[in-house]
Amino acid sequence: MAKNKLNKNWLHDHINDPYVKLAQKEGFRARAAYKLKEIDESEKLIKPGQVIVDLGCTPGSWAQYTRRKLAGADAGGIHGTIIGLDMLPMEPIADVQYIQGDFREEEVLGQLDELLQGRKADLVLSDMAPNLSGIPTADAARMEHLIDLAIEFSQNHMKPTGALLVKCFKDMGFTQILEKFRDEFNTVKQIKPKASRDKSSEIFLLGRGLKNPVD
Numbered sequence: 001m002a003k004n005k006l007n008k009n010w011l012h013d014h015i016n017d018p019y020v021k022l023a024q025k026e027g028f029r030a031r032a033a034y035k036l037k038e039i040d041e042s043e044k045l046i047k048p049g050q051v052i053v054d055l056g057c058t059p060g061s062w063a064q065y066t067r068r069k070l071a072g073a074d075a076g077g078i079h080g081t082i083i084g085l086d087m088l089p090m091e092p093i094a095d096v097q098y099i100q101g102d103f104r105e106e107e108v109l110g111q112l113d114e115l116l117q118g119r120k121a122d123l124v125l126s127d128m129a130p131n132l133s134g135i136p137t138a139d140a141a142r143m144e145h146l147i148d149l150a151i152e153f154s155q156n157h158m159k160p161t162g163a164l165l166v167k168c169f170k171d172m173g174f175t176q177i178l179e180k181f182r183d184e185f186n187t188v189k190q191i192k193p194k195a196s197r198d199k200s201s202e203i204f205l206l207g208r209g210l211k212n213p214v215d
Protein backbone atom coordinates (compact mmCIF):
# COMPACT_ATOMS: atom_id res chain seq x y z
CA MET A 1 0.00 0.00 0.00
CA ALA A 2 1.27 3.50 -0.79
CA LYS A 3 2.68 5.37 2.21
CA ASN A 4 0.12 8.17 1.80
CA LYS A 5 -2.76 5.70 1.93
CA LEU A 6 -1.27 3.99 4.98
CA ASN A 7 -0.99 7.36 6.75
CA LYS A 8 -4.56 8.22 5.81
CA ASN A 9 -5.82 4.88 7.12
CA TRP A 10 -3.90 5.36 10.36
CA LEU A 11 -5.31 8.86 10.77
CA HIS A 12 -8.84 7.62 10.07
CA ASP A 13 -8.49 4.84 12.67
CA HIS A 14 -6.92 7.24 15.15
CA ILE A 15 -9.62 9.91 14.85
CA ASN A 16 -12.39 7.34 15.19
CA ASP A 17 -10.74 5.40 18.00
CA PRO A 18 -12.92 5.47 21.15
CA TYR A 19 -9.83 5.27 23.39
CA VAL A 20 -8.31 8.33 21.73
CA LYS A 21 -11.54 10.23 22.43
CA LEU A 22 -11.68 8.95 25.99
CA ALA A 23 -8.04 9.89 26.59
CA GLN A 24 -8.75 13.44 25.43
CA LYS A 25 -11.81 13.64 27.67
CA GLU A 26 -10.11 12.22 30.74
CA GLY A 27 -6.86 14.16 30.29
CA PHE A 28 -4.52 11.29 29.45
CA ARG A 29 -1.62 12.05 27.14
CA ALA A 30 -2.03 8.80 25.21
CA ARG A 31 -4.63 6.08 24.68
CA ALA A 32 -2.04 3.64 26.09
CA ALA A 33 -3.34 4.61 29.55
CA TYR A 34 -6.33 2.32 28.97
CA LYS A 35 -4.14 -0.71 28.36
CA LEU A 36 -2.55 -0.29 31.77
CA LYS A 37 -5.91 0.58 33.35
CA GLU A 38 -7.52 -2.60 32.09
CA ILE A 39 -4.60 -4.77 33.19
CA ASP A 40 -4.49 -3.03 36.56
CA GLU A 41 -8.21 -3.45 37.13
CA SER A 42 -8.13 -7.16 36.44
CA GLU A 43 -4.78 -7.90 38.10
CA LYS A 44 -4.92 -5.42 41.01
CA LEU A 45 -1.35 -4.32 40.40
CA ILE A 46 -1.19 -0.72 41.59
CA LYS A 47 -1.76 0.15 45.24
CA PRO A 48 -1.02 3.22 47.35
CA GLY A 49 2.35 3.08 49.10
CA GLN A 50 4.11 1.24 46.30
CA VAL A 51 7.40 2.04 44.59
CA ILE A 52 6.77 1.87 40.85
CA VAL A 53 9.24 2.10 37.97
CA ASP A 54 7.84 3.05 34.55
CA LEU A 55 10.29 2.20 31.74
CA GLY A 56 9.64 3.94 28.42
CA CYS A 57 7.31 6.44 30.12
CA THR A 58 7.01 9.20 27.47
CA PRO A 59 4.60 10.87 26.74
CA GLY A 60 3.41 9.88 30.22
CA SER A 61 -0.06 8.34 30.19
CA TRP A 62 0.96 5.29 32.28
CA ALA A 63 2.63 7.62 34.76
CA GLN A 64 -0.52 9.78 34.84
CA TYR A 65 -2.70 6.73 35.48
CA THR A 66 -0.31 5.42 38.13
CA ARG A 67 -0.20 8.82 39.76
CA ARG A 68 -3.99 8.96 39.98
CA LYS A 69 -3.98 5.51 41.62
CA LEU A 70 -1.42 6.57 44.23
CA ALA A 71 -3.08 9.90 44.99
CA GLY A 72 -4.82 10.17 48.33
CA ALA A 73 -8.32 11.50 48.89
CA ASP A 74 -6.86 14.92 49.75
CA ALA A 75 -5.46 17.17 47.04
CA GLY A 76 -1.79 16.94 48.16
CA GLY A 77 0.89 14.57 46.81
CA ILE A 78 0.86 10.85 46.38
CA HIS A 79 1.33 7.94 48.71
CA GLY A 80 4.18 6.06 47.10
CA THR A 81 6.92 6.66 44.52
CA ILE A 82 6.82 6.75 40.74
CA ILE A 83 10.04 6.84 38.74
CA GLY A 84 9.72 7.18 34.97
CA LEU A 85 12.50 6.73 32.44
CA ASP A 86 12.65 7.41 28.71
CA MET A 87 15.11 8.34 26.00
CA LEU A 88 12.71 11.08 24.93
CA PRO A 89 11.84 14.12 27.00
CA MET A 90 8.62 14.04 29.00
CA GLU A 91 6.49 17.00 30.07
CA PRO A 92 6.65 16.96 33.87
CA ILE A 93 3.91 15.22 35.86
CA ALA A 94 3.48 16.26 39.48
CA ASP A 95 5.01 13.74 41.92
CA VAL A 96 6.58 11.68 39.14
CA GLN A 97 10.37 11.52 39.16
CA TYR A 98 11.77 11.34 35.68
CA ILE A 99 15.09 10.32 34.15
CA GLN A 100 15.90 11.03 30.51
CA GLY A 101 18.17 8.33 29.15
CA ASP A 102 18.57 5.03 27.39
CA PHE A 103 17.69 2.06 29.60
CA ARG A 104 20.44 0.02 27.90
CA GLU A 105 23.15 2.30 29.29
CA GLU A 106 24.93 1.56 32.58
CA GLU A 107 25.03 5.22 33.53
CA VAL A 108 21.25 5.53 33.21
CA LEU A 109 20.76 2.42 35.34
CA GLY A 110 23.01 4.10 37.90
CA GLN A 111 20.65 7.11 37.97
CA LEU A 112 17.67 4.81 38.51
CA ASP A 113 19.56 3.09 41.30
CA GLU A 114 20.18 6.47 42.93
CA LEU A 115 16.53 7.51 42.82
CA LEU A 116 15.51 4.20 44.38
CA GLN A 117 17.71 5.04 47.39
CA GLY A 118 18.12 1.39 48.33
CA ARG A 119 14.39 0.66 48.11
CA LYS A 120 13.10 -2.25 46.06
CA ALA A 121 10.26 -1.65 43.62
CA ASP A 122 6.87 -3.31 44.03
CA LEU A 123 6.08 -3.01 40.36
CA VAL A 124 8.16 -2.55 37.22
CA LEU A 125 6.33 -1.53 34.05
CA SER A 126 7.82 -1.50 30.58
CA ASP A 127 6.04 -0.14 27.53
CA MET A 128 9.37 0.15 25.69
CA ALA A 129 9.76 -0.99 22.11
CA PRO A 130 12.92 -0.68 20.02
CA ASN A 131 13.18 1.52 16.97
CA LEU A 132 12.39 -0.85 14.14
CA SER A 133 14.90 -1.64 11.41
CA GLY A 134 12.42 -3.62 9.31
CA ILE A 135 14.72 -6.66 9.48
CA PRO A 136 12.68 -9.20 11.47
CA THR A 137 15.60 -11.04 13.12
CA ALA A 138 17.30 -7.78 14.12
CA ASP A 139 14.07 -6.33 15.53
CA ALA A 140 13.35 -9.52 17.48
CA ALA A 141 16.87 -9.43 18.93
CA ARG A 142 16.44 -5.77 19.99
CA MET A 143 13.12 -6.51 21.64
CA GLU A 144 14.54 -9.52 23.46
CA HIS A 145 17.48 -7.44 24.62
CA LEU A 146 15.22 -4.75 26.12
CA ILE A 147 13.15 -7.39 27.90
CA ASP A 148 16.23 -9.25 29.15
CA LEU A 149 17.39 -5.98 30.67
CA ALA A 150 13.95 -5.37 32.24
CA ILE A 151 14.03 -8.87 33.79
CA GLU A 152 17.57 -8.32 35.05
CA PHE A 153 16.58 -4.93 36.47
CA SER A 154 13.66 -6.56 38.29
CA GLN A 155 15.91 -9.25 39.74
CA ASN A 156 18.21 -6.57 41.12
CA HIS A 157 15.75 -3.85 42.08
CA MET A 158 12.34 -5.41 42.69
CA LYS A 159 10.92 -7.09 45.77
CA PRO A 160 10.86 -10.89 45.38
CA THR A 161 7.06 -10.71 45.61
CA GLY A 162 6.85 -7.90 43.02
CA ALA A 163 5.54 -7.90 39.46
CA LEU A 164 7.00 -7.04 36.07
CA LEU A 165 4.66 -6.04 33.24
CA VAL A 166 6.21 -5.76 29.78
CA LYS A 167 4.96 -5.02 26.30
CA CYS A 168 5.92 -7.60 23.68
CA PHE A 169 4.99 -8.36 20.10
CA LYS A 170 3.95 -11.84 19.00
CA ASP A 171 6.10 -11.51 15.90
CA MET A 172 9.21 -10.28 17.72
CA GLY A 173 10.98 -13.08 19.55
CA PHE A 174 7.90 -13.79 21.65
CA THR A 175 8.45 -17.54 22.17
CA GLN A 176 11.92 -16.98 23.62
CA ILE A 177 10.70 -14.07 25.76
CA LEU A 178 7.84 -16.15 27.15
CA GLU A 179 10.25 -18.97 27.96
CA LYS A 180 12.51 -16.57 29.85
CA PHE A 181 9.56 -15.20 31.80
CA ARG A 182 8.58 -18.75 32.77
CA ASP A 183 12.17 -19.42 33.88
CA GLU A 184 12.33 -16.29 36.03
CA PHE A 185 8.83 -15.72 37.48
CA ASN A 186 6.57 -17.89 39.64
CA THR A 187 3.50 -17.05 37.58
CA VAL A 188 3.28 -15.69 34.05
CA LYS A 189 0.21 -14.34 32.31
CA GLN A 190 -0.28 -13.23 28.69
CA ILE A 191 -2.69 -10.32 28.40
CA LYS A 192 -4.15 -8.62 25.32
CA PRO A 193 -6.13 -5.65 26.64
CA LYS A 194 -9.11 -4.40 24.62
CA ALA A 195 -7.35 -1.06 24.12
CA SER A 196 -4.53 -2.87 22.31
CA ARG A 197 -5.45 -2.67 18.64
CA ASP A 198 -6.59 -5.99 17.10
CA LYS A 199 -4.38 -5.35 14.08
CA SER A 200 -1.29 -5.15 16.27
CA SER A 201 0.60 -8.23 17.43
CA GLU A 202 1.17 -6.41 20.71
CA ILE A 203 0.67 -8.47 23.84
CA PHE A 204 1.64 -7.90 27.48
CA LEU A 205 3.40 -10.34 29.75
CA LEU A 206 2.92 -10.15 33.48
CA GLY A 207 5.40 -12.00 35.67
CA ARG A 208 4.78 -12.20 39.39
CA GLY A 209 7.19 -13.38 42.07
CA LEU A 210 10.90 -13.68 41.23
CA LYS A 211 12.41 -17.14 41.11
CA ASN A 212 15.96 -15.75 41.19
CA PRO A 213 16.01 -12.43 43.04
CA VAL A 214 19.38 -10.78 43.70
CA ASP A 215 19.88 -9.55 47.27
Ligand SMILES: C[S@@+](CC[C@H](N)C(=O)[O-])C[C@H]1O[C@@H](n2cnc3c(N)ncnc32)[C@H](O)[C@@H]1O
Nearest residue numbers: 032056058059060061062086087102103127128
Ligand atom coordinates in the same frame (compact mmCIF):
# COMPACT_ATOMS: atom_id res chain seq x y z
C1 LIG B 1 4.79 3.35 23.44
S1 LIG B 1 5.84 4.54 24.14
C2 LIG B 1 5.38 4.53 25.83
C3 LIG B 1 4.05 5.17 26.14
C4 LIG B 1 3.83 5.38 27.62
N1 LIG B 1 3.68 4.11 28.32
C5 LIG B 1 2.61 6.21 27.88
O1 LIG B 1 1.63 5.65 28.38
O2 LIG B 1 2.62 7.42 27.62
C6 LIG B 1 7.38 3.71 24.19
C7 LIG B 1 8.51 4.54 24.74
O3 LIG B 1 9.64 3.70 24.98
C8 LIG B 1 10.79 4.50 24.84
N2 LIG B 1 11.96 3.65 24.71
C9 LIG B 1 12.22 2.71 23.78
N3 LIG B 1 13.44 2.17 23.97
C10 LIG B 1 13.96 2.77 25.06
C11 LIG B 1 15.20 2.66 25.76
N4 LIG B 1 16.16 1.81 25.35
N5 LIG B 1 15.42 3.43 26.84
C12 LIG B 1 14.47 4.31 27.24
N6 LIG B 1 13.28 4.48 26.63
C13 LIG B 1 13.03 3.72 25.55
C14 LIG B 1 10.48 5.34 23.61
O4 LIG B 1 11.28 6.50 23.59
C15 LIG B 1 9.00 5.63 23.77
O5 LIG B 1 8.77 6.89 24.34
